[in-house]
Amino acid sequence: MxxxxxxxxxxxxxxxxxxxxxxxxxxxxxGCSVQETYFGANRKMSFSSKDDYLNFAEKSSGIPKEKFYLLGKDDVDMFRTDVIADKLSLYFGIVFEDNFVSGNQIEIKSCTGQIVNLYRKIPSQLDDVTVSKSDTVGVLSRLNVSKDKKTLVFIYSYKWGGFFKTKVSQVIKELSKDPDFDYVVVSMD
The missing domain is CATH 1.20.5 (Single alpha-helices involved in coiled-coils or other helix-helix interfaces)
Incomplete structure (x- = not known):
């Protein structure tokens, strides 16, 4: 009993x-006020130029503006469609050599530990990882990534507030010890 x-x-x-x-x-x-208060998220902002936007992004994220990639309007729409279709959060995926591993393979899409573990599996432990050719993913052809590095592609929006900085800085800190590590931040704004 x-x-x-x-x-x-x-x-x-x-x-x-x-x-x-x-x-x-x-x-x-x-977008409840709890989130707005804690992370400063969902604010509507306008920027007078790309430089103003990049300066804001650098300051708010702690990421050098040279690491940001701004898409054209058509590319932004395509990128957003990919992000929504794959239910992605902060991590678009990892590019290595001519290959791409999508961030949709991690169970919790914003989990720093899971993306670090996925990154570390490349290229030697790919038994349970789906790999596609990077040229089949539209936005990747526009990014200038080194084929000699494993490049983590982050997804950014200023509307995420401090959430982006909190999560992504942990990943960069952890993976920056790896000499093959590089990253690029693609903006959805």
């Missing part, structure tokens, strides 16, 4: 935890 009660309590606890997590995700994704 006691173990049955414990089992029921554990199930109830799991359901409550799931519901609370669902509400938190809804608050974060809806």
């Amino acid at each position: 006691f173990s049955r009660f414990t089992m029921i309590s554990a199930r109830m606890c799991a359901k409550i935890t799931s519901a609370v997590c669902g509400v938190l995700v809804l608050l974060v994704c809806s």
Whole structure:
């Protein structure tokens, strides 16, 4: 009887935890004031020039503006379509040699540990990783990435506020020890 009660309590606890997590995700994704207060997200801003935008992006993200890639209007639309279709968050994927590993292969799309682990599997542990040719991914042909490096492609929007800096800086710090590491930040704005 006691173990049955414990089992029921554990199930109830799991359901409550799931519901609370669902509400938190809804608050974060809806642009609720909790997210705005904590990360400074979802602000509407306008910039007078690309330089102003890049200066803001550099200051707010801690990433040198030379690492940012700004797409043209048609490319932005194509890029957004790819991001939405693959349900991506901060990590578009990893380019190495002539190959591409999409960020859609990580379970939690904004998890720093999972993208670091995926990066470290390349190129020697690709048994459970889907690899495609980089020239089949539209936006990658516009990026100037070294074929001698493993380049992590980040997704950026100023509307994410401090969330981007918090997550991406951890990944860069961890992977910068690898001499083959490079990165580029593609803006969706």
